[in-house]
Amino acid sequence: MRDIKLDTSTDPQVGFRPPGSLDGEPLAPFAGRFSTRSAAHLLRRAGFGGTAGEVTRTASLGMEAAVDSLLHASGDDLAFPDYPPSDVLYNVNGGIARSGTQTWWLDRMLRTKRPLVEKMTLFWHGHFATSIDKVPAALMAEQIDLFRAQGMGNFRTLLASVSVDPAMSVWLDNHYNTKAHPNENYAREVMELFALGLGNYTEDDVKNAARAFTGWTYNNKTQQVTFNPKLHDDGVKTFLGRTGAFGLQDVIAIIVSQPVHQRFIARALLEYFVYSDPEPELIEGVARTYALGGYDIAKTMGTILRSNVFYSTRAYRAIPKSPIEFTIGLLRYAGTAQIPPNLGYALRRMGQEPLAPPSVKGWDGGPAWINTNTLLARFNYVNALAAQAPPRADAPNIQPDAIVAQAGFDAPRVVEAIVGAALQDDVTRDVRETIVGYLTQSDAVGSVPFGPENYQQKIRGAVALTLNLPVNQLN
Amino acid sequence: MTNRRSFLSSSLGIAVLGGTMPLAFMRAAAAQSLPALGTSIDPRNVLVVIQMSGGNDGLNTVVPYSDDAYHRVRPVIGVAPNTVLKLDDRIGLNPALASLMELYKEGRVALVQGVGYPNPNRSHFEATQIWETASPDRPTQSGWLGRYLDRTYPANVKPPSMFEAVALGDTLPTALVAQHVDVPAIGSIGGYAYNTIKDAKTSAGALYDGAKPGQSPYLEMIADTARNAYHGGDALRAKIAGYTTKATYPNDTFSNQLKLAAQLIGSNAGTRIVFVSIGSFDTHANQRVQQDRLLKMMGDGLAAFYADLAAHQIDKNVLAMTFSEFGRRVTQNASNGTDHGTAMPLFVIGGAVKCGVYGDHPSLTDLDNGDLKFHTDFRTVYATVLKNWLGHDPADVLAGSYQTLPLV
Numbered sequence: 001m002r003d004i005k006l007d008t009s010t011d012p013q014v015g016f017r018p019p020g021s022l023d024g025e026p027l028a029p030f031a032g033r034f035s036t037r038s039a040a041h042l043l044r045r046a047g048f049g050g051t052a053g054e055v056t057r058t059a060s061l062g063m064e065a066a067v068d069s070l071l072h073a074s075g076d077d078l079a080f081p082d083y084p085p086s087d088v089l090y091n092v093n094g095g096i097a098r099s100g101t102q103t104w105w106l107d108r109m110l111r112t113k114r115p116l117v118e119k120m121t122l123f124w125h126g127h128f129a130t131s132i133d134k135v136p137a138a139l140m141a142e143q144i145d146l147f148r149a150q151g152m153g154n155f156r157t158l159l160a161s162v163s164v165d166p167a168m169s170v171w172l173d174n175h176y177n178t179k180a181h182p183n184e185n186y187a188r189e190v191m192e193l194f195a196l197g198l199g200n201y202t203e204d205d206v207k208n209a210a211r212a213f214t215g216w217t218y219n220n221k222t223q224q225v226t227f228n229p230k231l232h233d234d235g236v237k238t239f240l241g242r243t244g245a246f247g248l249q250d251v252i253a254i255i256v257s258q259p260v261h262q263r264f265i266a267r268a269l270l271e272y273f274v275y276s277d278p279e280p281e282l283i284e285g286v287a288r289t290y291a292l293g294g295y296d297i298a299k300t301m302g303t304i305l306r307s308n309v310f311y312s313t314r315a316y317r318a319i320p321k322s323p324i325e326f327t328i329g330l331l332r333y334a335g336t337a338q339i340p341p342n343l344g345y346a347l348r349r350m351g352q353e354p355l356a357p358p359s360v361k362g363w364d365g366g367p368a369w370i371n372t373n374t375l376l377a378r379f380n381y382v383n384a385l386a387a388q389a390p391p392r393a394d395a396p397n398i399q400p401d402a403i404v405a406q407a408g409f410d411a412p413r414v415v416e417a418i419v420g421a422a423l424q425d426d427v428t429r430d431v432r433e434t435i436v437g438y439l440t441q442s443d444a445v446g447s448v449p450f451g452p453e454n455y456q457q458k459i460r461g462a463v464a465l466t467l468n469l470p471v472n473q474l475n
Numbered sequence: 476m477t478n479r480r481s482f483l484s485s486s487l488g489i490a491v492l493g494g495t496m497p498l499a500f501m502r503a504a505a506a507q508s509l510p511a512l513g514t515s516i517d518p519r520n521v522l523v524v525i526q527m528s529g530g531n532d533g534l535n536t537v538v539p540y541s542d543d544a545y546h547r548v549r550p551v552i553g554v555a556p557n558t559v560l561k562l563d564d565r566i567g568l569n570p571a572l573a574s575l576m577e578l579y580k581e582g583r584v585a586l587v588q589g590v591g592y593p594n595p596n597r598s599h600f601e602a603t604q605i606w607e608t609a610s611p612d613r614p615t616q617s618g619w620l621g622r623y624l625d626r627t628y629p630a631n632v633k634p635p636s637m638f639e640a641v642a643l644g645d646t647l648p649t650a651l652v653a654q655h656v657d658v659p660a661i662g663s664i665g666g667y668a669y670n671t672i673k674d675a676k677t678s679a680g681a682l683y684d685g686a687k688p689g690q691s692p693y694l695e696m697i698a699d700t701a702r703n704a705y706h707g708g709d710a711l712r713a714k715i716a717g718y719t720t721k722a723t724y725p726n727d728t729f730s731n732q733l734k735l736a737a738q739l740i741g742s743n744a745g746t747r748i749v750f751v752s753i754g755s756f757d758t759h760a761n762q763r764v765q766q767d768r769l770l771k772m773m774g775d776g777l778a779a780f781y782a783d784l785a786a787h788q789i790d791k792n793v794l795a796m797t798f799s800e801f802g803r804r805v806t807q808n809a810s811n812g813t814d815h816g817t818a819m820p821l822f823v824i825g826g827a828v829k830c831g832v833y834g835d836h837p838s839l840t841d842l843d844n845g846d847l848k849f850h851t852d853f854r855t856v857y858a859t860v861l862k863n864w865l866g867h868d869p870a871d872v873l874a875g876s877y878q879t880l881p882l883v
Contacts, residue, residue, distance in 0.1 A: 133600035359614035373660040376704040438678035447674035461675035470697040
C-alpha cells in the first residue's frame, strides 16, 4: 500500500458527500492487503496509536484477528484503580481533585491493553458531555467508570444508566425534576444531543419525557440517585406518537426504536471513527446493523472496523486528531511510562481539557480542533518532549542511540527510519529532503551536520520536525 | 424596564461636570436609539472586554451608601459612607476604585446599573458561558465576539491582520470562539513563540512554508494554521517593537496584559478586539480584603492604560467594558463574604464614552428570593457596543433584537 493515493475529491470542510458517491460494498469486510499503514490506521482510530513495534505486530495478525483483539481484549489488563485516591478525589483544593482525576483517566488511556474500551469511554464522554466545572470529581470518576463498563454494550442500557447517573443528574438538573415542578433540561438534551437530534421531536415530546423522568432524585449526602415514587408523575403521557403512563425506561425504549435514533447513533459513530459527513447510504447501512444487533455498540463497531470503507483512501488520515488522541498517541509512541504532571494543563491549551467539555454539546471536534493557539500548544508540547525525554531503552522511536544503531550516521536512512516509524512514510519527497538537509547542512544560526558528537541533539531535532508535520495532526 | 429616569443629554452631563454642582447627574434611559449604522463609526475603533471572573459583588463596587437597607444587610463588610467615592447623594464607588473615579471625573466612564438576564444562573461555569455566548437559553459553542468576527469575515475572507482579535491569556475564552477567524491567545510576549530545539527552527519554518496541499482534505487548513502559529510570535514582536509605553503600569498580570493591549493597539497591529481577565472575585469569605485588592488592581491598571493611550492620542478610539458572570447575594454570609447572586453594575470606559450613570441602582427591598432584580439585559450593552462602537448590526450576532444605550 506504499502507493496509496489520498482522495481529495470530497472536502469535508466544504462539505457533503453526495448520495451515490460510494462504490462497491462499503460495509462488507475489507478484503484488501492489511498493511502496516492499515494496521497503524486501525490502532489510531480504535485506540490511541502505538509504537512502530505494535504496528508491525498488529499488521502481522491480519485484519480480522487485529479487530477481534481490540473488540474482545481477552488478556488481562493492567490493574487500574476504579477511582482516584480519596485524598485526591475529596481534596479541599478543587484544583488537586480536578487534575488528579484527569491524570487517573489519562494514565489508563496511556497504559491500557484494551485501547478500544478506553477510546469508546472517551467517545461517550464527548457524547454525554458532563463537566467537572459543575460536578464533583468523585461523580465524574464514577461516570467515566460507567462509560467504561457499558460503553461497548447495549445503548438502551447505557442511556438508562446515564439517565440515573449522579453526575448527569447534577449536571442537567434532573434532580430538580419533580411532578410538581418538572424540569425539562435533561429530557431536552436526551432528545437533542444524546439520542435523536434537532427536528426529530416536538416541544410536547420534551414536556412529556420530562414528566416521565420525574422522581429520580439525587441525594447530596449519599451521592446517589434513587427513585421516589411520591415525586414521580405517573399520569398518561403522549410521547413520539405513543400514549401510556410512561416512566423512564418506557421513554428510552420508544427513543431507541425510532429509525431517526438509529441513524443518529450511526452518524455519530461514523463521524468519530471513519470520516465527517458520511454518505446517507453509509449511515443507513450502519443504522441497520445497529438496529438488527439490538443496539449493541460492540457489534456495530465490529462492522465499522472491519469494513471496506474504514480502510478506504477516503477514510485514511481524514480526521484531525483530538488533543487527547494527539498527546496520548505521542506519549504511547515515545514509550512514556507515566502521564507527565502538566498534561491536563497542556490539554486545556490545546482545547480539550478532559472532564471539562465546554458545554453539554461536547467538543465540536474536526477542524475546530485546529487554530493558532491549539496548534502552537501541540507543536511546543512535541518540541519539549523530544528535547527532554530521557533516553529509554524501551522507547526506540525517539531514542537517538536506538535510531543510530538502526541507521548509522547516514542521514537519509535516519530520516527514513524516523518518518517510517512515526508516520508510516506518509510524507512527500521534499519533506524528507528538508529533514535530511537539517541533519547534513550548516546554516547561519549554528546548525551543523550531525555526527558522533552531536547526534543526540540532532536526532531529537529530526524527531521533533517529523512529529510536528501537518500530516501528524491527522488520524 | 421600570425605574428609569429621563435621559439627560451628554452635553448637559459634561457641562455639569465642568461646573460646581455635585456629581448627581445623568441617569440615562435606554430608550434612545442612536444614528443609523454606518454613520460616523470610526474604523479604527477598538473594543477591550474585561472579564471580572468569579462573580463580582456589585453592591460593594457601586455602593448605595445612603440606603439604610444596605447597612442592615452588610453590617460587617459594608463600605462606610464616609469612605465612599460619591457619585451622587445615593451611590458611590468603593474607595479601592479611586483611580477609576479619576477617569470618571475626566468624563471617561459610563456606569450601567442593574445588568442581568431572566432566570439567572448561579453556576460560575454556566453563567460565564451565558455571558460569553450571549445565549442564556441554549448552549452555544460560539462566543458573541466570535460571531461578530465570523459575520465580519465570512469563510473565504481573511481578516487584514492576524491580530485582529486577541485574547490576552493562555487559552481562548468562549467569547472569542469563532468558526472562521483564528484568534490568537497570547499569555505573554515571550511565551507566544514556537520553541523548538534551537537549530531546528529554520527547518521547521521551511516545512510549514513549503507544505503542499492535496494529500488529505484537511492538510491545507492545518498547514495554513501551522504557518500562523510558527510565524505569529515573531510577527507579534516585530509589530510592537516600535511602540514606546508612555505610562507607568503597576506590576501585576492584569496591568501587564493591558500594557500589551496598548502596544498592540498603538503599533498598528490591526487589533480591534481585545479580551483580558482579572480575578478571582469569588469572595465567599473575608470579602473586603480580596475584592478591594482586585478593584484597586483593576482601577489602577485601567488608569495607566488610558494614560498610555492618551499619550499616544488614541484614547478616543479605545472602549473598554467590564463584565462578570453574576453579582452576589444582597445579604452578607456568616464568613464575612457573599454568595452567588444575580444583577450587577458594569463599566464602559473610554475617551469617547458619554460619561454618567445609566439606570437606577436596583432596589434593596424589592428583591427576588433575596436577590437584586435586573432591569437592563446584558445583551442591551452588547448591542450598544456592536452597533454604536463597532458599526455592526446587533441582530446579526445576538438572537433577538435589543435596544441600545446612548453611552457611546
